[in-house]
C-alpha cells in the first residue's frame with residue numbers, strides 16, 4: 001500500500017513539475033542555455049528583454065497578437081500554458097535593470113574599491129574613537 005501511494009505521489013509530482021510551470025529546459029535548444037542566443041537566427045536575445053516584455057511576448061504568441069515571421073514556432077512552444085504560468089517564467093531582465101545598463105565588471109570593481117576605501121576610513125575613525133575612550137576612562 002505504501003508503495004502505491006509513493007508511486008502515485010511520484011507521478012503527481014512529475015505532472016506538477018511538467019505542467020505546473022513553463023518547462024524552460026525545452027527552450028534552451030533554440031534560445032541557448034541562458035536565453036543568450038538568437039533562436040534560429042531570428043528571435044531577439046530574450047535575456048536582454050525586460051521580464052515584462054518577455055511576458056507580453058509569450059502571452060501575445062498565445063493570443064496571436066504578437067510575433068513575426070516565425071511566430072508559429074513559438075505558439076507551439078507555449079500554447080498549453082496559462083497566462084499566469086507564462087508571466088512567471090522569470091526570464092528577462094528584472095525591473096531593476098530594465099531599460100538601464102547592467103553595470104559592467106569595471107563598474108563593479110570600482111564600486112568595490114570605493115567601498116574598501118570607505119571601510120579603511122571607518123576603521124581608522126573607529127580606532128581613534130576607541131583610543132579616545134581609553135583616555136577618557138583613564139581620566140575618570
Ligand code: HEC
Nearest residue numbers: 026027030039040042043044054057067068069070071077
Ligand atoms: C524551435 C525553436 C524554439 C524553441 C524550442 C523556443 N523558441 Fe522562443 N522563439 C523562437 C523563434 C524563432 C522566435 C522568433 C519568433 C517570431 O518570429 O516572432 C522566438 C521568440 C521568442 C520570444 C520573443 C522574442 C522575440 O524575438 O520577439 C520569447 C520571449 C521566447 N521565444 C521564449 C521562449 C520560451 C520561454 C521557450 C520555451 C518554453 C521558447 N521560446 C522555445 C524559437 C524557439
